[in-house]
Amino acid sequence: MASSETHRMPKTTAKPLTHLDGAALLAMFQAATALLEGQVEAVNALNVYPVPDGDTGTNMLLTMRSALEEADKSAKGSASEVAAAMAKGSLMGARGNSGVILSQILRGLSKSVQGKERLTGQDIASGLEQGSAQAYAVVTNPTEGTILTVAREASAAGKAIASTDNTPAAVLQAATSTAKTTVARTPFMLEILRQNGVVDAGGQGLAYLFEGALAYLQGKSPAAGEVRPGKLRVGSSHDGTSKLGGTYGYCTEFLVERCTAKTDQVQEKMLSLGDSVIVVGDGDLVKVHLHTKTPEAAEAWLKSVATIAKKKIDDIDAQHVEYATKKVAAPQGKVGVVAVVSGEGLANIFLSLGATAIVPGGQTMNPSAQEILKAVRGAKQETVIVLPNNSNVIPAAKQAAEMEAAKKIVVVPTVDLPQGVAAMMGYNFEAESRENAMAMQKAVKAVKTGEVTRAVRNATVDGVSVRGGQAIGMTAGKLVSAGDDIREVVGKLVKRMGTEAGSAVTLYYGAAVSKADAEAVAAEVRKQSREAKVEAIAGGQPHYHYLIAIE
Amino acid sequence: MALHIVTDSTCDLPKSLLSELGVTVLPCNLHIGDKTLLDGIDITSAEFYQRLMQGNVTPKTSQPSVGAFLDVYNKIGRPGDEILSLHISAKLSGTYNSAFQAAKEVQTKAKIEVVDTLTVSLGLGFLVREVGKLAKQGGTLKQATDFLSREIPNIGCYCSVDTLDYLVRGGRASRLQGFFGSLLDVKPIISVREGEVHPVGRVRTRKRMLARMVELGGEAKGLRALGVMHSACADEAAQLADSLAQYFPRKEIMICEFTPVMGAHLGPKAVGLAMWKGASR
Numbered sequence: 001m002a003s004s005e006t007h008r009m010p011k012t013t014a015k016p017l018t019h020l021d022g023a024a025l026l027a028m029f030q031a032a033t034a035l036l037e038g039q040v041e042a043v044n045a046l047n048v049y050p051v052p053d054g055d056t057g058t059n060m061l062l063t064m065r066s067a068l069e070e071a072d073k074s075a076k077g078s079a080s081e082v083a084a085a086m087a088k089g090s091l092m093g094a095r096g097n098s099g100v101i102l103s104q105i106l107r108g109l110s111k112s113v114q115g116k117e118r119l120t121g122q123d124i125a126s127g128l129e130q131g132s133a134q135a136y137a138v139v140t141n142p143t144e145g146t147i148l149t150v151a152r153e154a155s156a157a158g159k160a161i162a163s164t165d166n167t168p169a170a171v172l173q174a175a176t177s178t179a180k181t182t183v184a185r186t187p188f189m190l191e192i193l194r195q196n197g198v199v200d201a202g203g204q205g206l207a208y209l210f211e212g213a214l215a216y217l218q219g220k221s222p223a224a225g226e227v228r229p230g231k232l233r234v235g236s237s238h239d240g241t242s243k244l245g246g247t248y249g250y251c252t253e254f255l256v257e258r259c260t261a262k263t264d265q266v267q268e269k270m271l272s273l274g275d276s277v278i279v280v281g282d283g284d285l286v287k288v289h290l291h292t293k294t295p296e297a298a299e300a301w302l303k304s305v306a307t308i309a310k311k312k313i314d315d316i317d318a319q320h321v322e323y324a325t326k327k328v329a330a331p332q333g334k335v336g337v338v339a340v341v342s343g344e345g346l347a348n349i350f351l352s353l354g355a356t357a358i359v360p361g362g363q364t365m366n367p368s369a370q371e372i373l374k375a376v377r378g379a380k381q382e383t384v385i386v387l388p389n390n391s392n393v394i395p396a397a398k399q400a401a402e403m404e405a406a407k408k409i410v411v412v413p414t415v416d417l418p419q420g421v422a423a424m425m426g427y428n429f430e431a432e433s434r435e436n437a438m439a440m441q442k443a444v445k446a447v448k449t450g451e452v453t454r455a456v457r458n459a460t461v462d463g464v465s466v467r468g469g470q471a472i473g474m475t476a477g478k479l480v481s482a483g484d485d486i487r488e489v490v491g492k493l494v495k496r497m498g499t500e501a502g503s504a505v506t507l508y509y510g511a512a513v514s515k516a517d518a519e520a521v522a523a524e525v526r527k528q529s530r531e532a533k534v535e536a537i538a539g540g541q542p543h544y545h546y547l548i549a550i551e
Numbered sequence: 552m553a554l555h556i557v558t559d560s561t562c563d564l565p566k567s568l569l570s571e572l573g574v575t576v577l578p579c580n581l582h583i584g585d586k587t588l589l590d591g592i593d594i595t596s597a598e599f600y601q602r603l604m605q606g607n608v609t610p611k612t613s614q615p616s617v618g619a620f621l622d623v624y625n626k627i628g629r630p631g632d633e634i635l636s637l638h639i640s641a642k643l644s645g646t647y648n649s650a651f652q653a654a655k656e657v658q659t660k661a662k663i664e665v666v667d668t669l670t671v672s673l674g675l676g677f678l679v680r681e682v683g684k685l686a687k688q689g690g691t692l693k694q695a696t697d698f699l700s701r702e703i704p705n706i707g708c709y710c711s712v713d714t715l716d717y718l719v720r721g722g723r724a725s726r727l728q729g730f731f732g733s734l735l736d737v738k739p740i741i742s743v744r745e746g747e748v749h750p751v752g753r754v755r756t757r758k759r760m761l762a763r764m765v766e767l768g769g770e771a772k773g774l775r776a777l778g779v780m781h782s783a784c785a786d787e788a789a790q791l792a793d794s795l796a797q798y799f800p801r802k803e804i805m806i807c808e809f810t811p812v813m814g815a816h817l818g819p820k821a822v823g824l825a826m827w828k829g830a831s832r
Contacts, residue, residue, distance in 0.1 A: 047722070054722055056609050062613075092618030095580065097645045100617055100652060130777065138652050233763065349734050353753075425737070425753045430624065446759060502758040506735070519611060533756070551755045 007505035016169040017217065019118040022082040026071055028168075028216045030085060033064040035212025043208070046201035048192055056201035059096030059350060063103055064209070066093020078117045083110040083127070098202035101135045101147050105206075108134030121171040123135070125162040128155035128175060145189030147202030154179040154210060169217040174215045179207040185290075191475060202544050218306065251312050252295040254288045259306035266305075273298050332356065333429030335436050339387040339420055340367055340397070343541030346417055348473035356381065363543050369399040376400065376409055383408040383433040389420035410437045414444055417508065417541065418549035422447035450475040450493045450548035452486065471545070486517075487524045490546055494525050497550050503532040508539030508547040521546070553802040554686040554695065555584060555627045555661075556679065557636040559615060559646050560590040563617060563807045564676040572683030575623055577615040578708060579646065579812040583608055590812040599811035600783035600819050609720065614646040620653030628661025633692035635682060637666040637699065639675055640746035643723050663690055663770035666699055669746035672793075673778035673825035674708040680776075701829070709767050710780075710823040711760045715739070718753040722750045728802040741766070761787060764824050765794045771828040774798060780823035782814045787822060 036043075036057070038148035043057025070089025071082050087110035090103035103326065108131030112124055132151040136142050157178035158171040165171075186200040187193040193200055251272075259266070265287060274292025286306065292298055295313045302308055333505045337355045342362035349356060357375040361367035376384045386409055388397040394413050399408035410433055414420045426443030427436055450473060457468045466472055466482040473481040473493030490507070499505060505525060509518035517537065522536035532550075539547055559580045566704050569576055578589040581599075588594045590612075602608050620636070628634050636654065641647035647667045654663040668675050681702070682695045715731045718724045724731075724741060730750045738760050740751040751767070754760050768777065777799040781788035785808070792804045809817060817823075 006661060048725075054720070055613070058611060059613055062582075062587070062791075091621075094616045094618065094649075095613040097648060099613075100645070100648060104652075134589065238746075265759055345734075352734050353737075354730065421735070428750050428752060430750055443752075502756050504736070505753040506755075511618065533736070537734065551759065 016167040018167055020079060020124070020168050021118040022077045024078045024338070025079045025082045025119065028069075028213045029064070029066060029071065029082075031216035032209040032212035033061065033068060035215065036061055036064065039205075039208050043201050043205045046198045046204055047195045048198055048201070051233075054094060056098045059099040060102055060202070060205040060209075062095045063090050063093055063099035066090060067103070067106060078111050079119045079123075080110075080116045083113050083390070086110065092233055098147055100203060100533050101139065101151075101202065102206070103132035104135040104138050104150055108132065108320050119168065121158075121168045122162045124168050125155065125158040125171045126377050128158050131155065131438070143190065143201075145193060146200050147206050147214040149186065149189065150179050150182045150200070150203035150206050151182060153182045154206070169214070172210060172214040172217055176207070176210040178229060179203075179210045183207045248296045250292060252288075252290055252292055253311065254299070254302055254308055256286050256288065256302055256306035257309050257311035259286045261305040266302075269301055270298060273301075298309075312513065332380065333427075333436075334381065334383075334431070335433045336376070336381035336384040337387065337424070337427060338375045338379065338384055340372070340389050340393050341420070342543075343417075343508075343539045344513065345538035345540035346421075347540075349421060349537070349539075350387075352423060354427050354429055355387075355424065356384070361393065362541070363392070363410075366392050367391070367396060369396045369403060369539075372400040373396055373404060376404060376407060381407075381409065385410045385412055385433065385437060387412055387414050387420045387423055387440075387483055389414050389417050391415045408433065412437055412440045412444070413533060414451045416451070416537070417547055418449040418506070419444045421506075421549065422551065437549045448475065448497050448550045450497050450546075451544050452490055452546040452548070453544050455482070475495050475548075478483045486545060487521050488547070491524055491528055494548065494550070497548070499529040499532040499550060501531040502532075502543055503518075503529070503549045504536045505529060505532050505550075506549040506551075507534070507536045508541065508549070509536060510539060510541045510545045512542075512545070513545050518546075552631045552633070553629075553647060554633045554635060554690060554692055556625045556686050556695075557620075557623060557627075557634060557650075557716045558675065558679045558681050558812050559638050559644075561639040561644070561646070561671055561813055562679050563672045563808065563810055563813065564679060565677060566591075568680065569683075571828040572680065572687060574683045575627060575753045577619055577623060577812075578644075579615060579644070581811050581815060582611040582613065588811075591810050592793040594811055596782070596808040596811055596814065599814055600808075602753065602755060604783065604819050610811070612721075612815050613810045614644055614649045617649050617653045617656070620650050621657055622742070624653055624657045624661070624663060625659050628657070628659035628663065630660035632659075632661040634661050634684075635666065635692055635695050636663060637668050637675070637678060637682065640669045640743065641667045642669075642746045643671060664696055666696065667746065668699070668706070669743075670705055670706045670708055670825075671743055672708060672710075672780050672795075672809065672813060672823060673805060674706045674743065674827075676778065676805075676807070677706065677776045677825065677827045678702065681744065686831035702829070705775075705827060705829040707771065707826045707828060708823065709739045709740060709764065710743075710817065710821060711738055711754075711764065712817050713757070714818050717816055721816035723816050740767075757787070760822065761791055761794070764822060765792055768795045768824055768826070769798050771826045772796075773829055775829060776805070776825075776827035777803070778807060778825040780807050780809050780813075780821075780825065782817055782821045783819045784822065787820075791824075792824065 004507045040057035046055045047054045047056040067086040067090035068399045071085040085520045087107040090106045094100045094103040109127035112130035113128040132155045142248045154175040158175040161174040164540050183199050274290040338357050339350045339355045339360050340359045347358045356379045361368045388394045397411045422443050423440040426439035452473045455466045455472050461479045464479050470482050471486040471489040473489045475497050480496045481489045483489050518536040522534050525533045557573045578592050581588045612678050636650045638647045650665045654665050737753045739753050742751050779788045779792050788806050
């Protein structure tokens with residue numbers, strides 16, 4: 001990107017510029033781009049709409065760069081020429097939906113300032129207004145709560161101020177501060193943003209561009225090195241100028257009555273305490289929203305001018321951590337699945353594969369039909385598939401299906417936990433009950449199960465003699481291996497069950513087995529079944545040291 | 552007066568066929584580091600997948616710019632001509648949007664129709680092939696768009712990836728993330744239906760994945776075209792095509808490598824299936 005050093009830079013102490021010539025306009029765009037560049041990753045992280053591909057920031061930056069490259073060629077020309085070059089360059093280089101909209105904003109701006117040597121605040125305001133109109137005009141289905149809304153509201157604010165203060169800085173000041181508050185409101189306008197706990201990425205990108213442009217006009221334009229490094233700030237509208245110093249503080253909301261202060265006064269006071277300030281209403285009922293580190297100061301001041309009817313203070317940092325670490329929940333389907341599972345690890349696996357509810361139980365603790373019914377009735381779906389995962393639980397599951405009148409229960413008769421997991425592989429949250437039951441039934445056939453536990457007494461079973469306390473391996477109801485070394489027992493069992501090229505061998509290790517021991521056993525199995533993929537997974541089940549699934 | 556066909560690089564058709572049919576292809580963009588490469592032009596599939604498997608590249612993608620479409624439309628459209636621009640599902644890419652905006656602003660006197668085909672890869676490719684033939688035989692824009700509105704619902708695409716990393720990172724299948732999200736190593740099979748990605752099933756091994764693909768191929772009655780796509784696993788693709796020969800003449804099964812822009816979202820060793828269904832001819 002071209003350096004802005006050669007262009008004259010307004011000093012903070014100097015009077016604000018009354019006009020922007022071509023060179024100053026270009027320098028302003030460069031400063032805007034530089035600020036966006038520092039926030040690219042932050043903008044990428046916000047991207048959930050319309051295509052959640054995490055590249056809105058990158059696309060906007062590349063679009064601006066393409067515009068600047070073209071404009072660099074005519075940097076010595078008039079403001080009109082610079083704007084036209086920016087429009088042309090961005091049109092050719094526009095990437096992504098936000099980039100396309102950005103290029104249209106530049107296009108509208110360029111049309112509006114056509115023929116002008118230099119630009120007043122009024123000219124810039126009109127340009128932004130036409131830019132916003134141009135952007136709306138070309139989008140197939142304009143959606144509010146996006147970069148479009150931010151462009152429109154920011155340009156309207158610029159236009160409003162220009163009639164009283166015709167300097168470019170005043171117009172950008174108004175546009176920037178409105179852009180920021182509009183960005184903060186986007187989650188209230190677009191449901192998908194609210195669900196994801198983010199503000200609109202394109203809108204945020206545009207706000208950064210305004211902010212960078214304003215910084216230039218105020219003589220604070222950051223040189224490339226000064227640009228704040230981009231931080232991942234998911235779930236917050238905060239920008240680099242946050243007063244909160246890198247943390248989010250508290251999302252604070254008040255509903256106040258009988259307010260003696262004017263809305264602007266409230267707004268001004270709140271801005272001194274934090275950011276993302278929104279003040280709506282007047283006199284009788286005012287709603288105040290801000291992000292601040294000192295919610296108590298905001299509350300104290302509001303108490304002095306009004307009666308607080310309601311307040312809500314949330315720790316944004318905690319919310320942020322929660323959002324950032326939140327596991328993506330399996331989508332809830334048309335058909336629910338209730339699985340009878342013992343062991344926390346296995347329960348989590350069932351849930352991660354889309355099970356609606358878990359009924360604890362299994363080999364040594366058979367749940368009652370009543371317990372299964374309770375879980376079925378707790379599910380939101382009208383049809384629920386039950387996975388008993390144990391032959392002793394199948395009768396209770398069938399009984400539950402007979403007892404239930406309101407909901408439809410389909411039992412897929414899995415006899416062990418590996419079969420249950422295999423059945424979950426066939427579950428499709430978009431499919432209906434019949435289709436699901438068939439697919440799950442079929443998926444069960446894909447798995448062979450082995451079980452390893454310890455013998456409780458001396459015995460000879462299936463021709464194998466066993467001493468009490470020895471490890472024993474069973475498959476298909478037959479005891480096939482026994483011994484003191486559990487690794488050998490598992491190894492023999494797996495060999496007996498049979499693997500082939502491309503098989504997946506999963507060892508669910510029980511509550512009594514450490515991860516290290518399980519890994520050692522898995523390593524042994526890997527040695528003897530080189531062609532298979534072997535995984536040790538914490539099942540946490542009682543009774544069985546290992547449950548083995550071969551697919 | 553002529554009908555021109557324009558599409559984008561996600562159609563995955565071989566270059567020789569495209570040039571034979573006289574179809575204009577706009578390459579999507581691939582961003583690797585700070586470099587922008589034109590899909591299939593600046594980088595071939597073979598080079599791309601090799602780099603992907605060597606690791607440490609996190610490619611991003613973007614649609615062709617409005618300007619790129621403007622250039623093409625202005626260049627090929629003479630007064631009285633017709634242009635049919637058909638593209639990857641708008642729910643998966645901004646390409647349709649770029650094309651649509653360019654069509655609104657273009658200076659040419661040619662009549663332009665931009666179509667969202669609601670599909671991708673060879674699913675789009677089959678449609679391009681047919682309208683390409685139609686254009687060559689002197690067909691009109693009206694005939695071509697009638698064909699598309701009749702046949703788009705008969706196009707089906709399936710895909711399975713070897714690792715979820717690329718699909719999750721690329722965000723195109725974010726609504727299915729929970730379906731993938733598992734504590735086990737799972738290979739999901741997904742479909743593109745009505746323009747969007749839907750779940751089909753999950754398996755734990757490549758062998759079962761391939762078997763499932765064969766089943767899916769057998770479910771369609773009266774196949775009119777069948778294609779197998781892959782990213783750097785030509786052997787498995789050929790094997791899949793052999794198994795599918797029970798449903799469709801082996802010689803007519805088209806095998807293609809996913810273009811890099813598709814591969815950026817699927818990762819290496821992805822396998823896909825494209826079908827054009829329907830009994831009537």
